[in-house]
Amino acid sequence: MDLEEHEGEELAYIKSTRCGYCHQQKPVEKSWALESVSKLMKDKGYCNSSSITFDGEELSFQRYEQLIKQGWRRSGSFMYKPDLLRSCCRQYTIRTNYEMFVDDKYYNKSNKKSIRRFYKAMEMGINTATGSLLDMYTQKDKKGRFFSVLLPNSFTMDKFQLFKRYQMSIHKEKESEINEYSFYNFLCNDPFPEVTKRREYVDWKKVNQQWTSGEIGKELLDLQGPVHECYFIDNKLVAIAVLDILPTTISSVYFIWDPDYAHLGLGTVSAIREIVMTKLLEKDHYYMGFYIPDCEKMVYKAKFGGEIRNFADDESLEWVKMLDVDHLMKDGLLRVFAKTQDGEKLAEVTEKMYGVEGCRDAEALDSFRVISKTCIFPTPSIIPGLDTSSL
Incomplete structure (x- = not known):
């Protein structure tokens, strides 16, 4: 360039x-x-x-x-x-992307085990032994313990507290080194003037109706810009995937999770989910940083x-x-x-x-x-x- x-x-x-x-x-x-x-x-x-x-x-x-x-x-x-x-x-x-992940045989025994263990623990009622990755993503069971929603990249105290716990436990940062401003600047701030404009035309309620139902529609396919995919287990915020949804790609910015849920392997689960998301939203590639x-x-x-x-x-x-x-x-x-x-x-x-x-x-x-x-x-x-x- x-x-x-x-x-x-x-x-x-x-x-x-x-x-x-x-x-x-x-x-x-x-x-x-x-x-x-x-x-x-x-x-x-x-x-x-x-x-x-x-x-x-x-x-x-x-x-x-x-x-x-x-x-x-x-x-x-x-x-x-x-x-x-x-x-x-x-x-x-x-x-x-989905094709390289599956066709090049990276969706192997280890990755399959991670997904199956997660869905089983979440009591999602999905046959992980026979179901495809796409089915696992779009088949929703409201009785399950897990769901996620797509939210704007805005600051909330719940998000900040989760970020602080993650940084202290996983990255060994001192509490004095972590403040609300640094969190906002890192994961809520962005360089996109279009984010301000999208407040006028993005219907987040419709976006999440399609997201949580697995029925991908126009509102979801048209969504662009930074989002926080918030993971909830038993109605508790346990992880946030910070993503940039771009014209032909999805880019992973950062992923934070509650250390109390380390046994679920949420890092692997989120990456596989985002690979599938890339295909469902008709994007070409998923960028992992x-x-x-x-x-x-x-x-x-x-x-x-x-x-x-x-x-x-x-x-x-x-x-x-x-x-x-x-x-x-x-x-x-x-x-x-x-x-x-x-x-x-x-x-x-x-x-x-x-x-x-x-x-x-x-x-x-x-x-x-x-x-x-x-x-x-x-x-x-x-x-x-x-x-x-x-x-």
Whole structure:
């Protein structure tokens, strides 16, 4: 993507001394994206976490959808794209859909067990042994313990209290670090002016009548923008899936759940439900955020199949199947793939494209410099997936 497409957006390249994934705990040499870079930076310290960013105050749903396909994500209204070449953790955009999940055999014994255990515990009255995934989603039993509703991405104290419990229990944050403002800014704020407009035309009552009945209609199919899918068990709020429903995709922003219900495997259940939701709402793909092959907290995304964004020169190979490449990525190094000459196989071309062996460009070499304090840094001339030549 050329920078011309970001005209009017003030980009900033940020190097951070903190990483929420590895917490600077890898062996130092494993923090670098390539072997040639690791050799260059030997004894220079741990690789920083680097991203190019901008404040997305006014984005259309279409524009944001275009951005996530190029490796961008949002935190509230803050937009960021990790620099895969200069970050301690390689964050690949990952997406899947119903067909890839089922046809590539990722709906396997383990995932089936997770779904069946959940529906059995919820007393939903659904034959999980013979029913299809789609049937499980659309067949509703009002006598069951579980239901979910789609709500605007607005702030409520119930949502905030659940968020606080989740962050303290699962992510070990201190209570003093969590406040209402940070929750709002992270999971209720958004960069979409269309959200204000939709208050005039979205009938949430009709949306949820269709949602809870399993009878998908126009109101549900036309719904776009950020939503909170709120999970209730025995009429208690136990989880929230924060989702962006976009023109052709559904993007997962965050998922929080009550630690008291950890035995239900709600993370796996929600991902499978959202894959099915993507099909029912006639979307092409379900975006799961970032996949980090050597991060314990992020490898679970591989069990839903799909494909990852590939930043090679070959535009016909923008995405590569997890089925074909995941086994090559476990060491955590940056991987970029191209087709072989016969077009039948994939070849790894990362060092050829991004390696620094024999590089004499002082500015390029300086872009890997380790900083000791988070700061805005000069934008490197080469960032995978972004043409910075006009910056």
